[in-house]
Amino acid sequence: TRQLLGFAREGKYEVRTLAVNDLVRKSAQFFIETRKEIDADFQLQEDVHPVEADAGQIEQVLLNLYINAGHAMPKGGYLHIQTSNVVLREEDARAFETKPGSYVRISISDTGVGMDRETLKRIFEPFFTTRAQEGGTGLGLASAYGIVRNHGGLINAYSEPGRGSTFNIYLPSSVEKVEEERQEPAQGLLAGSGGILLVDDEPMILEPAAQMLRMLGYTVYQAASGQDAVTLYFENRDRIDLVVLDMILPGMSGSQVLEMLMGINPEVRVILSSGYSLQGEVQKVMEAGCRGFIQKPYSMREMSVIIHQALAPSAGRHERQDGEGNPS
Ligand SMILES: Nc1ncnc2c1ncn2[C@@H]1O[C@H](COP(=O)(O)OP(=O)(O)OP(=O)(O)O)[C@@H](O)[C@H]1O
Ligand SMILES: [Mg+2]
Structure with missing residues (x-):
């Protein structure tokens, strides 16, 4: 279990x-x-x-x-x-x-x-x-x-x-000595503010993630389908600063949803989430212009860090980390 x-x-x-x-x-x-x-x-x-x-x-x-x-x-x-x-x-x-x-x-x-x-x-x-x-x-x-x-x-x-x-x-209790904290930026949950649209058809992921993000200070909009996501985004686009989009949805696929979101707002900030690692379909969608990718199941810490980064004022579009900045 x-x-x-x-x-x-x-x-x-x-x-x-x-x-x-x-x-x-x-x-x-x-x-x-x-x-x-x-x-x-x-x-x-x-x-x-x-x-x-x-x-x-x-x-x-x-x-x-x-x-x-x-x-x-x-x-x-x-x-x-x-x-x-x-x-x-x-x-x-x-x-x-x-x-x-x-x-x-x-x-x-x-x-x-x-x-x-x-x-x-x-x-x-x-x-x-x-x-x-x-x-x-x-x-x-x-x-x-x-x-x-x-x-x-x-x-x-x-x-x-x-x-x-x-x-x-x-x-x-342990008899060992406490290990020094490793100094990684990803330590701890990062609080923030702003509107986040969470799109996932799995309530067991959607609900707890929404709760945690609210607790961290975000305003959370939840959608369990692509259709709901597009409607919610259309109605609240001024309040939604970031969309966390599951790739695999019933009905509309993640990439179709992304396309429609970009139709509403070409500058929409999106993080993809998927149970599969970054390859194939996901890779293609990433290149269409996303702020980041998070693999499910994700921890709240990972989630909070990625959201924080994506909302940072200086955050650019996702860039591939393959050395040269220029696509050949
Ligand atoms: N501190 C508490 N005070 C009163 N009742 C509680 C408390 N903690 C848990 N419960 C009861 O235990 C039940 C089960 O808690 P649990 O955290 O497993 O699920 P939940 O809180 O109902 O749902 P979720 O955690 O998905 O939001 C709750 O529905 C509530 O009735
Ligand atoms: Mg509970």
């Missing part, structure tokens, strides 16, 4: 020794900045142990929890984020179906609507959602569960209706 659940990053695990507090702070930052009506406070144990983990995946888990907390507090509230070293003894470990030992616990509490028992029992099931009307897929917590389990950890939740909810993530 990883295929299904981990929309972000199959096959790209990168386990490193990570400083938990940094990760927690960094992942919360954009959420806090974009949801001013929510007050967040941190209670991070200073000497909390590091963990062996894929930073991108854990970040994704935390973001899912923040977003859920946000949904539970539509009128605002408190988000309490805590880290601490804990030891799970034999009997606790057995109850949680995990190994005894030393863990780092990350707790995220909200003062939102909370959940009744029946809901609480089912929240980690794939496709269980009480937010179907609002476009919830019910995959957020299922994927969080999968990721944490893959890290040898566990996730659980406590809640009461009207009293908010607490989610605890336990990750096995």
Whole structure:
């Protein structure tokens, strides 16, 4: 089910020794900045142990929890984020179906609507959602569960209706030293602003991507078909600064959509996304004038970086990186 659940990053695990507090702070930052009506406070144990983990995946888990907390507090509230070293003894470990030992616990509490028992029992099931009307897929917590389990950890939740909810993530502590952050520009999610039209017929990609981009500060328009994309673009072309276009769509193909978008606005900024790497059809469309390409499944970090670049004032059209600037 990883295929299904981990929309972000199959096959790209990168386990490193990570400083938990940094990760927690960094992942919360954009959420806090974009949801001013929510007050967040941190209670991070200073000497909390590091963990062996894929930073991108854990970040994704935390973001899912923040977003859920946000949904539970539509009128605002408190988000309490805590880290601490804990030891799970034999009997606790057995109850949680995990190994005894030393863990780092990350707790995220909200003062939102909370959940009744029946809901609480089912929240980690794939496709269980009480937010179907609002476009919830019910995959957020299922994927969080999968990721944490893959890290040898566990996730659980406590809640009461009207009293908010607490989610605890336990990750096995590491005795290694934290690895220095590599100085890549692609570290972390990049916030931004402007209008983005996301075109993808796969709700499992469209919905979470739209949510994350909204959280990063963008205004997001969503289209699940080429026809919708063209209509939405036509109606909102003054507000849409960038289009992220899936190549494979039912009905109209990605290249047909691109052609129509360019008919509406020859200067339209488009990033292509596709499950196939950059070759053949995609390559042709790229040459027709696109700002970039992102291969699916993409991580939010990749997405945020590419969008940032494409929206940069100096960003030119996509140029092939084959040495000479002049086409021969
Ligand atoms: N912090 C929370 N407070 C109250 N209810 C919650 C909270 N987090 C999750 N839930 C409940 O658990 C359900 C499942 O959450 P999950 O993240 O898996 O899916 P979703 O949020 O409904 O959909 P998606 O993540 O695709 O937007 C939610 O629909 C909601 O009923
Ligand atoms: Mg969710």
